[in-house]
Amino acid sequence: MSDNFDSTTGSTGQVRFFNPGPVWVRPQVIQALTGPMMSHRSQAFMDLYGRIQEKLPKVFRTKGAVHTLASSATGVWESVLVSCVEGPVLACSNGSFSDKWGEMGKRLGLETDVLKVEWGKPILADDVRKKLAEKKYAAVTVVHNETSTGTISDLAAIAKAVRDNSDALVFADCVTSLAGTRVETDAWGLDAAITGSQKALALPPGLAVFSVSERAMAAAKKKKFRGLYLDLVDIEAFALKKQTPTTPCISLLYALDVQLDHILAEGIENRWARHDAMLKAVEEWAPKAGFRFFPEKGAQSPTVSALIPPEGVNAEELNKKMKAEKWTPGSGYGKLKATSIRIGHMGDVDVASVKALCAAYERVAAGLSSPAKVGA
Numbered sequence: 001m002s003d004n005f006d007s008t009t010g011s012t013g014q015v016r017f018f019n020p021g022p023v024w025v026r027p028q029v030i031q032a033l034t035g036p037m038m039s040h041r042s043q044a045f046m047d048l049y050g051r052i053q054e055k056l057p058k059v060f061r062t063k064g065a066v067h068t069l070a071s072s073a074t075g076v077w078e079s080v081l082v083s084c085v086e087g088p089v090l091a092c093s094n095g096s097f098s099d100k101w102g103e104m105g106k107r108l109g110l111e112t113d114v115l116k117v118e119w120g121k122p123i124l125a126d127d128v129r130k131k132l133a134e135k136k137y138a139a140v141t142v143v144h145n146e147t148s149t150g151t152i153s154d155l156a157a158i159a160k161a162v163r164d165n166s167d168a169l170v171f172a173d174c175v176t177s178l179a180g181t182r183v184e185t186d187a188w189g190l191d192a193a194i195t196g197s198q199k200a201l202a203l204p205p206g207l208a209v210f211s212v213s214e215r216a217m218a219a220a221k222k223k224k225f226r227g228l229y230l231d232l233v234d235i236e237a238f239a240l241k242k243q244t245p246t247t248p249c250i251s252l253l254y255a256l257d258v259q260l261d262h263i264l265a266e267g268i269e270n271r272w273a274r275h276d277a278m279l280k281a282v283e284e285w286a287p288k289a290g291f292r293f294f295p296e297k298g299a300q301s302p303t304v305s306a307l308i309p310p311e312g313v314n315a316e317e318l319n320k321k322m323k324a325e326k327w328t329p330g331s332g333y334g335k336l337k338a339t340s341i342r343i344g345h346m347g348d349v350d351v352a353s354v355k356a357l358c359a360a361y362e363r364v365a366a367g368l369s370s371p372a373k374v375g376a
C-alpha cells in the first residue's frame with residue numbers, strides 16, 4: 001500500500017482500492033489501531049470513549065446519543081428491532097440489503113410487511129404514505145443508500161411521511177450514506193441512524209456506530225423481552241458511564257477517535273461535497289465510455305456507482321482484467337453480479353483517484369469489446 005497514499009494528506013490520486021466496503025483506510029488510521037490495550041473499565045478507556053461520544057453526534061447531526069457496538073452494522077438492525085418493536089414492521093425494500101432487513105423482521109417473529117420497489121428505483125415517500133394509511137405500524141425500516149444497486153432514496157422525505165402520518169419509529173440504515181452524504185438525524189426525525197466502520201467512516205470493519213432517539217429509547221424501556229447482547233437499554237446505561245456493556249473493540253475505538261478528528265477537520269459538509277464530486281466524475285465519464293448507470297436517473301448514489309459495462313463486455317471478465325492490473329474494483333451484487341460492476345467511491349478516496357480508475361476501466365473495456373461497440 002506504500003505507494004497508494006500521501007502520509008499527511010490521505011489519498012492523492014493514487015488509490016487503487018474501490019471496494020464498496022471495506023473501503024481504503026488511511027495509514028494514520030491503521031497506525032492508530034496499534035494503541036496499547038487497557039481495561040474497558042479503566043479511566044483511560046472512559047477518556048477515550050468520552051472523546052468519541054463528544055465527536056460522533058457532530059457527524060450524525062444530532063444532539064442525542066450516538067453509540068458503538070462490537071458488531072457489524074447488521075447487528076444494529078437487529079438491536080433496534082429486538083429492543084424497541086413488538087408490533088408490525090413496514091420494511092421498505094429496493095435491493096439486497098433492504099430486502100434482508102425485512103427478512104430479519106420475519107425471522108424475529110415480527111409481523112413484517114414489505115414495500116417492494118424495483119431494484120434501481122428509489123423508495124418514494126408517497127408509496128410509504130399509502131402503506132401507512134392501510135395499517136398501523138410500530139416501525140418502518142428503510143435503507144438510505146442501497147449499496148447493492150447504487151441507488152439513493154430521499155430519506156428526509158420518507159422520514160417526514162412516516163412522522164407526519166403515523167407514530168411508527170423510523171429506523172434508517174445509513175450504512176453507505178453517513179459521513180459520505182447528507183444525513184440529518186435530528187432534522188429528519190430519524191429514530192435510529194445506523195452505520196458500520198468499514199464504509200464512509202473509512203475505518204477497518206468490526207464496529208457498528210448508531211444514533212438512537214429518545215422516542216426509540218422510550219419504546220425500548222416499555223418492551224419486556226429485549227435479549228441481552230443487543231439491548232439498547234443496557235447500551236444506553238453503560239454509555240452514560242462512558243463505557244460499553246460488553247468488551248469493546250478497543251483497537252477500532254482508537255482508530256475511530258483519530259478518524260473523527262480527520263472527518264471534523266475536513267468538515268462534514270466538505271466531505272459530502274467531495275463525495276458529490278466523485279459521483280460527478282463518474283457521471284461525466286460513463287456515457288462517453290459506453291457505461292450505463294444501473295439506478296434510475298436522479299437516484300445515483302454519491303458513494304457507490306453501479307454501472308453496466310458497454311455492450312459486448314462481460315462485467316466479471318472486465319473486473320478480472322482490472323484486478324490483474326492491481327485495481328480493486330467492486331463486483332456487481334447479488335442478482336447483478338454477472339452484469340454490473342460497482343465503484344465504491346466513499347471514505348477518504350479523492351476525485352483524482354476515481355478519474356484514474358475510470359480511465360483504466362475505459363481502456364480495459366475497449367480491449368475486451370469489438371471497437372464498433374465501445375461508446376455505442
Ligand SMILES: Cc1ncc(COP(=O)(O)O)c(C=O)c1O
Nearest residue numbers: 072073074097145147175176196
Ligand atoms: C446498505 C447496507 N446495509 C447493511 C450492510 C451490512 O453491513 P455489515 O456487513 O456491516 O453488517 C451493508 C454492507 O455492505 C450495506 O451496504
